[in-house]
Amino acid sequence: MQKNKTNKAIAMGLMIYLVIPIFFTLIYSFAAKWQNTLLPEGFTLKHYIQLFTTARYFLALGRTMFSAAISIIISFILLVPVIYVGKLHFQWLDKIMGKIILLPFALQGVILAVGLIKIYSGGPIAISGTVFILIGAYFVVILPYMYQGIKNSIDSLDVKTIAEAASLLGASEFFTFFKVVLPNLLKGVTVSTLLSFAILIGEFVLSNILVGGNYETVQVYMYGTRGVSGHYTSAIVISYFLFVLIISGTVLAINKLEARKG
């Protein structure tokens, strides 16, 4: 009994610790003035009104979502054939892919930026400062997660049996892929897609260095407001975090649903 109490206290302490920074940011975002007093001197919605009437914020949010969505879609469209063909026809692909998906861990954040900026700042493909370089970089960032998600999903489908059965019944490989495999895959990769989305929304270093003000993402916008007002910035932090919460909440709900089914 005593032991259980200690465990409970540890869990409660952990929750309080994890929530404190977010909680005070929330209070701060509603505070009218909170500088030298113990408690805020009055509350206001003004920072949120300011935020929700700022077109620049929504444009930045839109850019983040657009570039994240496009790179996830590209990642999916390009990865699925590789993993599918690897599973059915080219077994050697698996080994190569295992090596490739290690690389993004070495070329993390700022290191990837060093490599990309040098190649794409001049020369034949000068895409530095445009959305294209950002999508390419994001493609690399989410590669390990997308690969693992799609691979797990294809592994669980037993595509070999499906392909054999379908070809016995006279269906073309093309038909089998689009009518049987793909619909099942789409269900299986929701979690890794949302995880990738959450990662990209939180991405700062690549967007700041590669595109900066030319294609302002929500993280870069947030960073830029640091000098304006702490209250306004905290309103951005809170609305951004709410957005991430919705995404990670969806992931948790899906996982729970899957666990119940399994």
Add this chain to the structure above:
Amino acid sequence: MKNFRYIMIISPFFLMVSAFLLIPALSIIFNSFRSEDGIFTINNYIEILGSTFYLQSFKNSLIISLESAVIGLIVSVIASYAIYSLDNQLSRMTLTITNMTSNFAGVPLAFAFMILLGNNGVFTILFKALGVDVFSIFDIYSNLGLVIIYVYFQIPLGILLMYPSFDSISEGYIDAAVSLGTSKCYFWKKVGIPILMPALTSTLAILFANAMGAYATAYALTNGAFNIVPVRIGALISGDLFLKPNLASALSVILAAMLLGLNLISRRGNHAKE
């Protein structure tokens, strides 16, 4: 003929990977051996090894990463065990909060800690009212401050990595050991910790790498003034003063090698578990 078709289907992926991953990787290595005028040299590495400034950035990075990883690991092991031993509802709630706060990192996290512990921070004022000057104990804009902020994002990650491995130690083992007359302490020493060992090393390596590569938190906290390796690299390719992309490449090669090494260690830990 059929194989040709398959190769056509998979080639766009390899084109994209080459353009944005393989060629950049090779270019970083290649450029790290060139002077800013384009002459082949190993001077970039010599400059790093001879510069107290760059050596200090490595020292800072290593110390901050190691400290935050060790503290993060210890807390997450204790917390994971507590969560594991609790009844369903409270443990699920704790895990949900852990999961959700694991996304709170980088720029927003730095801002939140400035609100808490900055010059006019909520806690700074609170402690001042109690007659304690927070900055005399620790400064949020110092090494120690950065460790404290890093620990915040290490703990959720550590718990998410450690928690599943407690499944391999069932309460039955402990009961069996105790009823056979051993002490709990002895059980953990001889059975519990050896079972957890692969997960512990792999989690420590991941947390360490996680902090070594982190850029946004430190950058946002001090506007890029903090001397850690990722921030140094960033300043050399996008600062306002002098850009030295090839020197940045040499720093990147060293950092990437460290990150890759840590990743391999974590993978070995995972394999041992299977």
